[in-house]
Amino acid sequence: MPEQKVVDIDYLFKEAPRERHFITGAQAMAEAVKRANVDMAIAYPITPQSEVMHLVGDLYAQGYLKDYYRAEEEYGTMSAIAGASRAGVRVFTATSGPGLLRGIEAIASWPGHRIPAVLGVLTRVVNAPLSIQPDNIELAYLLHSGVVLLHAENQQDVFDMTLAAFAISEMVDVYIPVAVATEGFFVTHAKGYVDMTPEDMKLPPRDPYKAPVPVTDNEVPPARIQRDAPVQKSNFMSYLIHAVWQQEVWSSTQRAMKYIYKYLNGPIEVVNPDADVFVVASGCAAAQGREAVRYAQEEGLNVGLVKIKSIRPFPTKEVRDALKNAKGVVIPEHNIEGWLSKEVKAAIPNSGIVVDGPRVYGGMTLPVELIMEEIYKILGIKQEKKVVI
């Protein structure tokens, strides 16, 4: 491994030179970990995530990380991540679908425990009937957990968001976990161009004492040395303390927004802001939405794209602004429930303009034609159905 020098966070994101590589999404995530000065990673296999943690294991073998092991299962993984983070080191793990759900009791407690961990989520069908393909229904379960949730469209996003996740999660006014999600296989196992910072530069190490709550290392006051077990004192105390603590967690999620602006150019990307019809999408669906905008342009239709990069905190204000003159909104998704559709409808005053779908699930691909059909319907364009045999 090359000797890595620590550089300032802002320098790494804003000024450091970048070199173009043609790599998979799994590689992009590992390359970000390589540059993030991670102390420890804990792995557990599940398709399609495994590739990421294989590569992170290689980084450990090369000396980029100080500790790494294969845990017993995801609940054990996520619990051990919490333990390591509480002791003050920078940690990383990744999982997929059923693994995420197996670990979610622990993950959902990370924000309340103020664990600044980074979690890769490489989406996959949640079992029954079994499929290992990239449905992203699992992200719906993360929406209510208090974690910051970023959704990557492609390999470049995976690199940028993962690297930014380490910086954002440890900001003193944030200090909660950041999950970086992308669709399994479509992104993790496919190659794309990624402009990467030099591999001999890394983020500054975690400073465990730059924190809103003390780490558990018996080195730093305020020590836990008083007999103060509020949760055991009374129901009144327990709900009061839980309430104020969770308020602070969710405020922290909101405070992550300014860093999403700083390091990821904001929570949304708008293409053709004066469009009549918008495709609103996150993750892989945004790539298909981008294609739909291109198709529409060729046909002389005024269609735009709102790509949502940050699902939590949800960019309510930004989405409302972007859609204020829209006549119709199409929300393509890789899940049956339409969690993004619900978020967008709740964010705008005129939710009637939203078309629910198109949705594909079970891990199917999302043909651009399905999006175009909805656009035609909104614009009152009658299309002849052509069946190609």
Add this chain to the structure above:
Amino acid sequence: MGLRYVQPAPGFKQYLPKDYVDLIDFGPFGKEVDASQLGQFKEILEEHPMCAGCWMAYFVRVFYASLPNPEDTIVLGTAGCARLALSQAAVPFIYGNYGDTNAVASGLTRALNLRFPDKQKDVVAIAGDGGLMDIGFSMTMHSWFRREKFTTIMVDNEVYGNTGGQESGMSPKGVQLKMAPKGKKFDKLPATELAKLAGCVYVVKIAPTNIKRLSKVIKRAILAARHFGPTFIHAYTSCNIEYSIPTEEVLKDAREREKKDFGFEEYMTDEVRAFFEEIEKKKKEVRA
């Protein structure tokens, strides 16, 4: 630095609560106390909400009085009766999720070793029979298989006490409890045998009837975990409520169980034995 963080800055002491100051002046930080003198020094655990006659509460008191290095010890617990007392002690305590103690302790111990390679931080997971042998079983076992260097203590009251008296894997066969309306159908899990098979370097089964012996094995378990690998204590800490043991007969019950199925067993690997012999030898030399 552990000791430094518990001690108040000069000039500040007079403004601290008496309870805290007493803990610094008369507590076990920075010195070794004799657990059999319980009640004659300021204890790390004093107030707790455990039931009158709770043998687990007694065990937890003895545990805190036996720590070789209380100022650099971190205790982990999970849902159950024990955490009601553990969380009120003057030693950092981590309460995570259900049955997760040995996974959290694995991450914590490794991270502390990365950050403080030249310093000893003791990590102890204390949970009940349900936490370690039922819901947390795989994490307990795998932490041992991985040879994680921390101590696990099972305070076995043979029942889910805190949730209202349900059968656990450690309840004796035949006992009628909630969720076992016709009596338990299978035997207690062989916890100490599992620990030995899984690679624990020091394993003890004990009914706490002898405070000196109890204190000694707690110290030994923590010291051995520092250097050699996982250690395990299986302690009988009866639930006088769910098993209807009259308060004044709790010790008698422990003695009876000691004779019956909780006789003292102490297992250690050869290198751990040599390590303790060396310590004993040095102690004798100092005394001489």
